[in-house]
Amino acid sequence: MKGRAAARAGWPAVLAAGIVAAAVLPAAPVAVADAGDGSLTVRVVREVNANGRWDDVLEPGLGGVKVVLTDTAGASVTGTTVADGTVRLTPGAQLTGGRYRVEVKNPEPGILFPGFALPKDDLSDPRALSSNVEFVDLAGGRNAEVTTSFWNPGDYCQKNADLVTACIRSDVPGSDDPEAARTLVTHPYNARGDDAETTDLATKAQTGSLWGIGYSKQKKWIFSSAFAKRGANYGPAGPGAIYLSDRNTGELSRFTTVPDAGTTPHDPGTDMDLAFRTAVGKESLGDLDVSEDGRDLYVVNLNDKRLYRYDATGKTASAPKASYPIPDPGCPSTDDWRPFGLGIQDGTVYVGGVCSGESTQNRDDLRAVIRTFAPGTGTFTGTVMDEKLTYPRGRVNGPGPCYGDKWYPWRVTVPDSQDGVDCKSAQVDGREVPNPTPLLSDIVVDTDGELILGFRDRYADQYGTFIAYEPDSPRTVQTFAGGDLNRACRHGGTFVLDANGGCVNNATPANSGNQDPDVKEFYPGEFRLGGYHQETALGGVALSKVEDTLASGVFDPIDVAHTSGTGPFNRGDGTVGAGMGNELTDSFGKAGGLGDLEVLCDEAPFQIGNRVWYDNGKNMKDGRQDPDENPVVGATVNLYDHTGRKIATTRTNARGEYYFDSTLVRNVPPADWVAGREYVVRLDDPADYAPGGPLDGWMPTQFDQGDPAANSKGRPGPGENAYPYADVTPGGPGENDHDIDFGFIQPTRIILDKKDSRTGEPLPGAVFQLWQETNGRPGLQRTGPDPDTQLGAGCATDSDGTCTFTRIQVGSYYLVETDVPEGYEMPENPVTPLNVTTHNCKDNPLEITLTNERGEPGKGK
Known part of the structure; x- marks a missing residue:
């Protein structure tokens, strides 16, 4: 029969009799310990x-x-x-x-x-x-x-980003706050002075009293929530209102109304809203935060003590996704448990509150508690802080007899005494009696994992400034907001407040207004007016992690009395930042005229890239970066978008590195660089593969072999001379991918040496094909969705009896003899399985010697 027909009839993967395969391999180097x-x-x-x-x-x-x-x-x-x-x-x-x-x-x-x-x-x-x-x-x-x-x-922010806060406006008769008075306001993070560089976003008529503020950097939406403060009416959506301000359009709208947020009405015309003081800290909404990925909004309902969770990806939410009861940490009375503050970091939600001591009026019952909440399971996962609030503090007000230098239990009325000291000597019109009662109002997780805590003074929100302190009386009271800015540092598995010795004590007589030496503070810079007021925090905290200061709401931010604004604190030693603060409002004087703060950060930039190398070390061609393998220097790397348009190019440096980004290397136009889009990285400059180029004589190594951090992502394109490429789709802003590596090998040659088995002489004219196994089945089965691939159109032995296949990668192959010269027999099983190992390279080819029997008389050709 003809040789080609015989080959098709006999394809089982069995070596034919008389066929000998031999591989010549380079000697492996001996590893020697390097003392x-x-x-x-x-x-x-x-x-x-x-x-x-x-x-x-x-x-x-x-x-x-x-x-x-x-x-x-x-x-x-x-x-x-x-x-x-x-x-x-x-x-x-x-x-x-x-x-x-x-x-x-x-x-x-x-x-x-x-x-x-x-x-x-x-x-x-x-x-x-x-x-x-x-x-x-x-x-x-x-x-x-x-x-x-x-x-x-989520930690990323641009330098000097805008800071947003809320000015709380008065509705007490005689107030000079019109309906058009601003509430939401922004200014650059480092703006300092009197109303410096501010931009107004909303008015009193649109929002009423606000506290909580959250920001979706993904949508550029500011969320703000209603707040119960005596003498400051709710906005049009009531005590459960959450508003949305769109920075793209400047429009303000109602996002949602949290259910069951309270029923106590404001009545400024009767005793200056005196009856509302009982609702402060117990109704309406507490802190509000948006998750780092922009998908969820969390808010604390002070009335039902639940954590509400909303979908933050739409401009309205008709109902919460879920709500969760915030566990009572074991206060003397369930009514004493008062959650309020929130923080989010690394996917964990922090929820804080206080045991108010209201039921016992015992300072020893005052505690601040923080629990963690896992969004994935919808459960509270543990208590990370449970701290007594009985420590000494700085004085809220300088003159006596009552200084307000401690936290006191929640109460309804103005106290006649503090710690056994008679306060009545100050009980005249406009009397000054600070009596700070704690609300744990804000939680920020610093870059090092420690907690920055804002405490607000509930008492100041009950009594405001120069408003009535008892029914049917013309007498009024001037209140000072005795909040606090604290740090809690990790000790084992829990956090301990700075005031209880948990952190470095930065307070000295010079930087804390000459306060009591027993006071311990990480942030001593709260004092104002030369130490006349030593605790001026209003409970809101914001941290841009690219700045060396943090921002907090304070009263008298630039030492101008009876004002509120933002104040900077040095992150290292807690002292007041350069230039003091930014004065924003004189509503409520020193009695808490400012809400929460939030930094309006951009989405994080992102970067891809990393290394191109020669896969030619001891473990050559294994597709993994080994320490003895050198970088490819000066190779051109091109970046294409999903349409095939080239948008950037770069070259590998002396270490084989390359990177693409729009902010650091800046080789990609920002408009073309969007997370979630599809991109292709190619090494496709023909000059690199031409004589003298860094890739002359090289081809892609195996891809996706082993550890993704150290393997090659370069897939060979179709055709013998195709250039390697890698598809890349950055998952989201800041999700950098440095594993887009490309390895190159010197291609293997397979040299066939065909001989006459009887004479040993070269045998020209024998024809072979090389097939690559891709479907894992034995032999050369040509069925299924992923058939084996023929490499080239075939190869015939020359006058020296040799035939060479080039540019062969590591892998499993079948060598098939499809024709023999006249007068020779086709092997009965003309299929030779081959395994091209990692030890073959261009200078050490795989050599195979094959022999054929001459046909007997009357048989064959």
């Missing part, structure tokens, strides 16, 4: 500003992060960062080779992402941030230092 290797110091920090550098004031170390040092043989040593984010690793006798791969493992995947990396030609600058996979050379006693980072994109 005298140096050490590696790795620092892992929490990035916030996307500038590619470690800013130690803003970006603390991350403890508990696993770091792995691996040699070419695959042996590794592992360390864990300590509290300052550092770990020191030494190869010792466990590792060999001098060159090592460093992998820093993400401690919270899905919450944290790689921080921005700064392209660099070497590791000489330890403040330049690397990706989470690095390569170091410790041979000959060299030491190396690498700094890398993770971040939560």
Whole structure:
């Protein structure tokens, strides 16, 4: 029969008799321990500003992060960062080779992402941030230092972003606050002065009294919620109102009305709304926050003591997604439990409140409690702070006899005494009796994980300034808001207040208004008017993590009496920031005229990229980056959008790195760089593959082999000379992807040497095909959705009896003999399975010797 027909009839994967396959492989290098290797110091920090550098004031170390040092043989040593984010690793006798791969493992995947990396030609600058996979050379006693980072994109903010707050307006008869008086107002974070650089967003007629403020950076929507304050009417949507201000359009609308928020009416015309004082802190809404991903809005209902959760992706919400009772921490009476404050960080919701002591009037019953809430399960997961509020504080007001230098139990009436001291000597018209009673009104989680807490003075919201303090009496009272700005630091699994010794005490006579030396404060800068008022916080706190200050509501922010505004506090030592604050309102004087604060941050930028390398080390062609494999320098990397339009280009540096972003490297136009869109990265410059180019004679290695952080993503395109590419779809703002790596190999050649089995002479004219196994089935089955692929149109042996297949990647193949010269027999089973291993390269081809029998007389050709 003809040889080609015989080949089709005999394709079982059995080696034909008389066929010999032999591979010539290069000798593997022997690993030798390098006595005298140096050490590696790795620092892992929490990035916030996307500038590619470690800013130690803003970006603390991350403890508990696993770091792995691996040699070419695959042996590794592992360390864990300590509290300052550092770990020191030494190869010792466990590792060999001098060159090592460093992998820093993400401690919270899905919450944290790689921080921005700064392209660099070497590791000489330890403040330049690397990706989470690095390569170091410790041979000959060299030491190396690498700094890398993770971040939560929700932490990002632009410098000097706008700050939004609420001015609470008076409706007491005689007030000069018209319906057109502003409520929501913004100003740049670092604006200082009297009404400096402000922009008005809403009026008293539109919103009424507000406290809680949340922001969706995804939608650029500001949410604000109603607040129960005596003498300040609710807005048109009542005590459960949440309003939405659209920064894109400037429009304000009602987002929703939280049910069962209270029924006590305002009545400013009767004793200046005196009867409403009982509803303060117990009705309407407390703090409000929007989740980091912009999907959920959380708000505390003070009346039913539940946490409400709304869909924040639409401009209105007819009903909550869910509501959850906030557990009583064991106050003396259930009526004493008063939740109010919220904070959100790394996907966890913090809910805080106080045991008010109202039922017992005993200061020893005053406590501040914070629980965590898990949105995924809809459950409260534990108590992270439970602190007594019996500590000494700074004086709210300078002259006596009653200073207000402690927290006191909630009450309805103005006290006649404090701590056994008679206050009646001040009981004249306009008497000054501070009596601070606590509301835990705001929770912010700092970058280092510690808590910044805002306490508001409920008493100031009950009595305002110069309004009646008893029924049917012309006598009025001037109230001072004795809130507090605190920090709680972690001790084991719980947080301890600064005032109880939990944090560094920054208070000195010079920076705290010469207050009692027993007072402990992380933020002593609250004092105003030379120490006349030592506690001036109004309960709202905002932190832009890229700034060196935090913002809080305070009274007399620029030492002008009877005003409220925003005040800066240095994050390191808690002293007042440069330039004092920004005065915004004189409504309610010193009695809490300002609501919550929020920073209006942009969405986080994002970055992709990282490394191009030659996969030609000891473990060549395995598709994984090994320490002994060199970078590809000067290769062109192009970025295309989903339409195929090239939008950016860059070149690999001396370390084989490349990055694409619109803010740090700035090689992508911002309008073309949108999270969630599809992009393609290609190494498709023909000059790179031409003689003299960095990829001349190279082709893509295997892709998606093993650890995604250290493998190749470069898929070969269709055709023999196709360029490698990688599809990339950034998941969301700030979700950086530094694993878009490309490995290259020198292609394998398969050389067939065809001989006459009887004479040993070369046999020209034999025809072969090479098929690649892709469907995992034995032999050459040509059915199914993923059939095997023929490489080339076939190859015939020349006069020397040789035939060569080129540009062959690692993998499983079948060599099929399809024709033989005249006078020779076709092998009975002409299929040879081949395994192209990682040890083949261009200079060491896979050589296969095949023989054929000459046909017997009367048979064959």
